[in-house]
Amino acid sequence: MKFSANLGFLWADRPLPDAIRAAHAAGFDAVECHWPYDFPAAEVKAALEETGLSMLGLNTRRGDVTAGENGLAALPGRETEAREAIDQSISYALAVGANCIHVMAGFASGQQAHDCFVGNLTYACAKAAPYDLTILIEPLNRHDAPGYFLTTTGQARDIIEKIANPILKLMFDCYHVQLMEGDISHRLHDLLPLIGHIQFASVPDRGPPDRGELNYGHIFQVIRDLGYDSPLGAEYKPQGMSDWDLGWLHDAQEL
Structure with a gap:
């Protein structure tokens, strides 16, 4: 199986180009990130070309982070800002050659x-x-993101089916789905x-996938048996230095 390092959490203490190099040295097959906009795209692209890694995706910006915002796309009255963030x-x-954009909904509710x-x-x-890009939406759990607009896969399915555009897809984060829905x-x-x-992380501590209440050996096998062959996103919080938590990676790549 193939795996992507989410550089929002892994090697997050390094500039993004250096984090890309670290992910390559650790043996990841691809990378993804949260908000790369503080780093010149040319430098990120150069690191990707140097390592041969692809950038799978990135998020739209959150809005006013100092005010606790976590996305703009579901905030009535903020459409201009939300669309500027999408354009950005x-x-x-x-x-940088990324394939997917996660459009963040933000904290909101109602029709x-x-x-x-x-x-x-x-x-x-x-x-x-x-541009042959994929637009992603991701349900977030109510423990980490209380008040976030999109919380369940059922809600996401309804939106995807309503819009009915084939480039709009679901970001299925096993961590969030387990906390909200299970199964x-x-x-x-x-x-x-x-x-x-x-994406994946252990539950409930959002650590490496070799602990917690989910058996990722089984889940990775299910994903493989379903014929899904794109890199899976390791979006977990390392317990100490990122490099110390990678024993799971080499085992899982053998599946």
């Missing part, structure tokens, strides 16, 4: 938020379509046609 993410993705999110996602799909194996099977990327 598309430009950066094209500059107006739903309609706003649908409108902004429709905009994102229209803007991304000429990971069946949900992977049922949602596979809608899934654009899969």
Whole structure:
């Protein structure tokens, strides 16, 4: 199996180009990130070319981080900012060769938020379509992100089916799904046609996948048996130095 290092958590103490090099040295097959915008795209692209790694995806910016914002796309009245963030993410993705953009919903609720999110996602799909990019939406759990608009795979499915654009996909993060819904194996099977990327971390501590209540040896086997062959995103918080927690990686790559 193939794995992508999420550099929002792994080697997050290093500049993004150096984190890319560290992921390559550790044996990852690809990388992904959260918010790369503080780093010149040319430097990130150079590190990717140097290592031969691909950048799978990045997030739209969160908004006013000092005010605790975590996305803009479902915030009524903030459509202009949300679409500027989408445009920014598309430009950066094209500059570094990223494949996917996670459009972050933000903290909101109700029908107006739903309609706003649908409108902004429709905009994102229209803007991304000429460039063969994938737009992702990701349910977040209520423990880590209380008040976040998108919380379940069922809610995500309804939005994806309503918009009905083939480039809009689900980011299935096993960590978030387990905390909100459980039944990971069946949900992977049922949602596979809608899934654009899969991430993982241990539950409940969001650490490496060799601990906690989920048996990732089994889950990785389920994913492989389903025929999903894109790199899986290691979006976990390392327990100390990132390099110390990678025993799981070499075992899982043999599956």
